[in-house]
Amino acid sequence: MRLLALLCFLAAAAEPAWKAGVAKVSITPDGPIWMAGYDARTKPSEGVLQDIHAKALAIQDDSGAITVLVTLDLVGVAPSITGPIVERAEKLGIRRERLLLNASHTHSGPGAGEEWVLRFRDRVAPEQVAIVRAYTRQLIDKVSGVIATSVRNLAPARISFGQGLAGIAVNRRRLANPSWPGPVDHDVPVLAVRDENGRLLAVAFGYACHNTTLGDYRISGDYAGFAMDSLETQNPGAIALFVQGAGADANPLPRRTVELAKSHGSTLAAAVGEVLSGKMKPVSGLLRAAFENVEVPFQPPPSREELTARLSGKDASKKRNAGWLLEALERDGRIRSSYPDPVQVWQLGDGPTMIAMGGEVVADFALRFKAKYGWSTTWIAGYSNDVFAYVPSRRVLAEGGYEGGGAMINRPFPGPFLPEVEETIANKVDALVQRVRR
Ligand SMILES: [Zn+2]
Structure with a gap:
């Protein structure tokens, strides 16, 4: 009896106790600002349809290591933004591999970063460049602040994972080329973080689709913003974080009205809600993380x-x-001749493997990695840490078109990637997956 009691005690003691903390801050610009997403815009923003946010979910595992997921209602992030944020997070003891910055790719957000300035300086008045630079400084402070707050908020928590489906995304390459196969990743991975009493603290969820329902001059988070708002309204006190997936070749269709953006948002929120109210798998163990840049090669x-x-x-x-x-x-x-593409992998104990890639990654990557690492347990994020260019698979590169290489003319890079781009990334992803699963 005494031995059994001891074993039970040891089992309880060995059960990993997660801690989690969440925080969010508005990153809505104070006034009119040049917007990012559509290069054809001819004037600064006109009003705000919906507040946009930076949100942070800090997770501490039994080893004491702190890992932070940051989601941003922005078209992208780039080294001039992530660099200073990473530096400040390191001062809080958060190692590079344990900080993930994901952009929702909303096309209704502000321009930000020196990389944006380089691309638009000849099309935008100097006073508009100054506004974007001032916004960027504020953004860096706010994101660093929200990370620090999420860490301060760490408290005992339970984590669970599940996955649903939502049918908003359409492979947009088929619009011009109906004969192209047009794969789509419709999965909705959901990570629920609850306090000791079972109250929902945070829900992080993913979807792979451009946030391009809207194309006007009002600031918003597009369908993802509406999905997050809806989940936060339904779960008072909880923070909802949207993680953009490998949605480079997907658009939310039909589109272009606020009603459609709201409707796509409520479809996605309903898919997340289904997972939340169903049977989710409790996650335990350590959170292992790996991060490396891989050089993706351009054509000469x-x-x-x-x-x-x-x-x-x-x-x-x-x-x-x-x-x-x-x-x-x-x-x-x-x-x-190449670009350092940040690749990051998190293994959440016995739960999901999260693979986060830089750039605008097409659906082929998600389907390939899920087939290899598990359809129900692999969470694919694109638009992470540095959204430097479209990143096509070998197939999409060979087909050509906008995502296959056409869009590269709008970037300060020499030309499309070489066909080995997919294998180069897949090899690095595999090395990191093996490392975190060891
Ligand atoms: Zn895009």
Whole structure:
């Protein structure tokens, strides 16, 4: 009897006690600001349809390590934004591999970061650039603050995981090319964090689809913003965090009205609600994390002569791209041949494996990794840590089109990626998955 009591005591003591803390802060701009997402916009924002936010979920495992998921209603993040945030988080003891910054890719958010300024400085008045720079400084302070608050809020918690489905996303490449296969990832991964009394503290959920229902001049989080608002209204006191998936080739269709954005949002919130009210798997164990940059290779750049010739061409995008590359040649003596793509993997105890990639990643990556690592237990996030360009699979690259390489002209990069881009990322993901599952 005494032995049994001892065993029970040991089992209870060995049961990992999670701690979790959440926080959110509004990152709605104070006034009109140039918006990010659609390059064709011709004026700054006009009003606010919905507040946008930075939200943080801090999780501490039994080893004491603190891991923080940050979600942002922004089109993307880039090194000039993440760099200072990572530095400040490290001062709180949060290691690089334990901080994940995911952008919802809302196309109704403000421009931010020096990378944005580089791309738009010739199309936007200097006073608009100054507004974006001031906003960026505020953003960095606010995100650093919300991370610190989430860590301060750490308290005993229970974590569970489940997955649902929602049918909002449509493979948008089929619009122009109906014969292309057009895979979509409709999964809705859901992580529920509850306090000791079972009250919902936070719900983090994912979906792989551009936040492009809306295309006007009002600030909003698009369908993801409406989904989060709806979940927070239904669960008073809880914070809902949207994690963008490998949604580079998906649009929410039909679209372009506020009613549709709200309707897509409530569809997604309902899918999350179904998972929350169903039987979710309790998660226990340690949260293991890995992070590395992998160099994704570009096709060889045009020659200096070709670039100089493009400067006097008629195509504005080609001219701009040639200007950026010639500037790099002047400054660095070379044009970069690859880009450091941040890859991050979290293993949440005996729960999900979360694979987060930089850039705008197409659905093929999600389907490939889920087939390899588990359909019900693999959470794929794109738009994480650095949204530098579209990242096509080998198939999408070969097909071409906007996501396959066409969009690259709008970036300060030499050209489309080389066909090995998919394998290069998959190999790095696999190395990190093996490391966290060891
Ligand atoms: Zn996009």
